[in-house]
Every structure is written in structure tokens, then in C-alpha cells.
Amino acid sequence: MKTNLKNNLIEFSQGWEGYVNECMRLVDNSLRFYVTSDHRVYELLIKTVVSELQNLVDERIYKVKGSVGQSSLTGIPWLSVMDKHVTESTQEGFYISYLFSKNAKKLHLSIALGATQFEELYGANSNTTEKIIKAKNQFVQNFDKYAPAESFEKMDLLDEQDTDFVREFSTTMVRIADYYEGGSFFTKTYDLVNPNFEEEDLVNDLNRYVDSYRQIVNDSSSSALLDVLDESVFEESDQKKNTNLNYELPAFNPLDVERNPKSKKSKGSSKPRKPSLPSKKVGDAGENYVFEYERNKLMKLGMEDLAEQIVKQYEDLSDFPGYDLQSFDEKGNKIFIEVKSTKGKNKNYFEISTNEINTAKELGESYYIYQVTSALTEPKISTVINNLHSYKDQDKVLIEPMMYKVTFKE
Numbered sequence: 001m002k003t004n005l006k007n008n009l010i011e012f013s014q015g016w017e018g019y020v021n022e023c024m025r026l027v028d029n030s031l032r033f034y035v036t037s038d039h040r041v042y043e044l045l046i047k048t049v050v051s052e053l054q055n056l057v058d059e060r061i062y063k064v065k066g067s068v069g070q071s072s073l074t075g076i077p078w079l080s081v082m083d084k085h086v087t088e089s090t091q092e093g094f095y096i097s098y099l100f101s102k103n104a105k106k107l108h109l110s111i112a113l114g115a116t117q118f119e120e121l122y123g124a125n126s127n128t129t130e131k132i133i134k135a136k137n138q139f140v141q142n143f144d145k146y147a148p149a150e151s152f153e154k155m156d157l158l159d160e161q162d163t164d165f166v167r168e169f170s171t172t173m174v175r176i177a178d179y180y181e182g183g184s185f186f187t188k189t190y191d192l193v194n195p196n197f198e199e200e201d202l203v204n205d206l207n208r209y210v211d212s213y214r215q216i217v218n219d220s221s222s223s224a225l226l227d228v229l230d231e232s233v234f235e236e237s238d239q240k241k242n243t244n245l246n247y248e249l250p251a252f253n254p255l256d257v258e259r260n261p262k263s264k265k266s267k268g269s270s271k272p273r274k275p276s277l278p279s280k281k282v283g284d285a286g287e288n289y290v291f292e293y294e295r296n297k298l299m300k301l302g303m304e305d306l307a308e309q310i311v312k313q314y315e316d317l318s319d320f321p322g323y324d325l326q327s328f329d330e331k332g333n334k335i336f337i338e339v340k341s342t343k344g345k346n347k348n349y350f351e352i353s354t355n356e357i358n359t360a361k362e363l364g365e366s367y368y369i370y371q372v373t374s375a376l377t378e379p380k381i382s383t384v385i386n387n388l389h390s391y392k393d394q395d396k397v398l399i400e401p402m403m404y405k406v407t408f409k410e
Contacts, residue, residue: 033167
């Protein structure tokens with residue numbers, strides 16, 4: 001298939017600074033940069049180059065995307081090739097990445113980790129960059145055997161030698177560039193000002209990176225590592241001190257529940273990913289937080305004796321009663337709490353076992369589900385459901401199977 005990638009990329013590079021200048025607006029005595037879609041440079045990247053790359057890969061498996069920003073113009077324009085059952089967003093998972101330097105004079109091809117998943121866990125700061133680099137190093141250590149070449153180049157997105165570029169980078173823009181650099185590996189750089197590559201090189205390089213990417217995806221350990229990659233570099237010092245335990249539990253609002261969360265399985269994928277279960281590290285953090293919350297609650301109510309009788313069922317690995325803690329309500333009645341923890345702030349759904357479903361039905365009003373968000377860094381009980389089946393009977397929640405067990409009969 002004949003392509004014109006080289007010429008299109010060079011034209012984009014030559015037109016980028018002028019495009020940035022045309023996107024400039026003066027708002028409240030401050031310079032702002034807004035995406036202009038009716039422009040040759042925009043169409044080159046978002047339509048022409050994306051289309052060419054998509055034609056070079058299997059569209060049943062791979063999604064190609066390009067961006068110069070949504071409404072605000074990005075500092076680092078990019079292209080990505082994503083395996084659709086790994087991720088369809090550059091914010092998470094890992095993918096093939098093309099990153100332009102800020103002046104678009106260089107183009108960096110690499111495999112990269114989604115940075116947003118780390119920022120959501122650790123916050124927007126320089127520490128997050130260090131976490132991304134540590135996670136990247138873990139990833140490379142595991143999958144270096146699939147490297148698309150024997151040697152690679154250093155990525156320089158900010159091109160500090162170019163001091164005359166029309167746009168000054170804010171602290172946020174520099175941080176995002178650091179994220180991109182920190183999460184990228186197996187980097188190959190193309191000089192778009194003095195190009196020493198041919199069309200065939202671009203196509204062959206993409207094929208090699210797709211092959212490398214495919215081998216990592218198909219490695220049986222990649223999915224498990226990806227599910228815990230951001231939290232694998234978590235340290236106790238990352239958790240905020242003086243965690244708040246003094247607040248009323250939120251009333252459950254069924255309207256907050258996403259009834260049909262999007263599946264990560266996609267058309268053309270022969271290898272659907274398993275549901276993403278919270279790791280033991282996340283689960284333990286949430287359960288320990290709920291224990292402290294319940295203990296603090298009872299102490300404030302003057303029920304010190306009951307506070308000492310809370311049972312940490314989750315510490316008994318020989319018994320699985322369908323709940324994590326046995327505590328008491330404000331009247332001294334026993335309650336049974338199942339804790340659902342997430343490392344992020346998402347609280348639209350959770351996964352529950354058959355055993356927990358049955359226990360919830362059996363215990364009725366005395367069975368509670370506490371959902372803890374940001375369990376590792378800033379834990380908080382965001383949702384409380386009392387008597388799950390009553391909401392199911394009212395058709396206010398949807399409980400659906402995600403996995404089945406097959407047993408061979410004699």
C-alpha cells in the first residue's frame with residue numbers, strides 16, 4: 001500500500017509553529033491557545049496521517065488516534081496506535097506512541113504507559129513523574145526481550161535549545177511533557193527538519209513496533225502487571241496523613257449508579273481482558289480504613305466496649321462468610337460490612353461474588369456494602385448500600401454476571 005507519511009509529517013512539522021500562532025488569543029490580558037479545526041495543519045494530523053496509519057494496521061485490533069488538544073491547544077501533539085482490548089484511551093494501559101517535540105521539529109516513536117492513571121492515584125506533581133518512571137522501568141524489565149531494536153534514543157520533548165518558539169510552556173505543560181517522557185520506552189527519533197529517513201523506514205518501523213507491542217500484549221503476565229502497575233510503586237509515605245474519620249456516611253443514591261459500564265472487550269479482539277479486580281494492597285487499605293472508621297464511630301457514641309468487639313473477618317483467610325467486618329450500629333445491633341475498594345475516584349459500580357450476593361440476601365437489613373474510593377492515598381467511604389437486594393427488587397440497581405464457572409459432570 002502506497003503511503004505519503006514522510007511528506008505529511010514534514011509538512012505538519014513545518015506548519016506547526018504558524019498554526020500555534022494562529023490559535024493564539026488574548027483573553028483577560030492573558031494569552032490563550034485554542035484549537036482551530038478548519039486548518040491544513042490540523043487536518044494533516046487528525047485526518048490524513050491518522051488515516052494512513054490506520055490503513056497500515058489491522059483495524060479490527062488497533063485504533064489509531066491523533067490529537068492537538070480538545071478545545072485548548074496541547075503543548076505536545078501526538079499520535080497513538082492502541083490495541084482495543086488493552087485500552088482505547090491514552091490515559092491508561094499502554095500503546096504505541098508518536099510524540100512531537102513542542103516545536104514539532106522532532107518526532108519520537110515509542111511504546112508508552114498511560115500517564116493519567118498515575119496522576120489520578122498520586123496527584124498532579126513531580127512525585128507522579130517519578131512514579132511513572134519507576135513503573136516504566138518495571139515494565140521494561142519484564143518485557144525487554146520484546147524490544148523492537150537493540151538500541152534506543154533519549155526523548156527530548158521540550159527541546160530546550162529552541163528558545164525562540166512562539167509559545168511559552170506553563171508549569172502544567174512542562175509536567176505533562178515530563179509524564180510523557182517518563183512513561184515512554186524503546187524510543188526512536190525522527191528529525192523532521194533534516195530528515196535522514198525514507199517512507200519505507202517509517203512503515204517498517206511501525207511494523208516492528210506493532211510486532212513488539214503485540215508480543216507484550218500476548219505475554220500472559222502483561223495483563224496482571226498492567227492491572228497493578230500504578231499501585232505497584234505505591235509507598236506508605238504516599239498516603240495522606242491525618243485521614244479523616246469524622247463524617248456522616250453518605251446516603252445511597254441509585255441515580256449515581258452506571259447501569260451499563262462499558263466493557264473493555266472490543267470487536268476483533270480474540271482475547272478479552274478479565275474484569276479488573278482490586279489488588280490485595282488496595283483491598284487491605286480499604287478494609288483497614290473502614291475498621292478505623294467504625295471504631296472511631298463507636299468510640300464517639302460512647303460504645304467503647306463494642307468498639308473493641310469489631311471483628312476483622314478479612315484477616316481470617318480460612319473463612320469466607322461473605323463480608324469483611326462485623327461491627328455495630330448506633331443502637332448496638334450487629335451489622336455486617338462488605339468493603340469494596342478502588343484506588344481511584346470512580347464509584348459507579350463494583351464487583352461482587354456469588355457468596356457475597358447470597359450473604360447479602362440472607363442478612364438483609366443488617367448487611368452493608370461500603371465503597372471506599374482513593375483507598376491507597378486519601379481513603380473515603382463514598383457509597384453505602386444497606387440491604388442490596390431491596391434496591392434490586394425495586395429495579396434501582398442492576399446485578400449482572402460477568403464470569404461463569406464450568407464444572408465437568410461425572
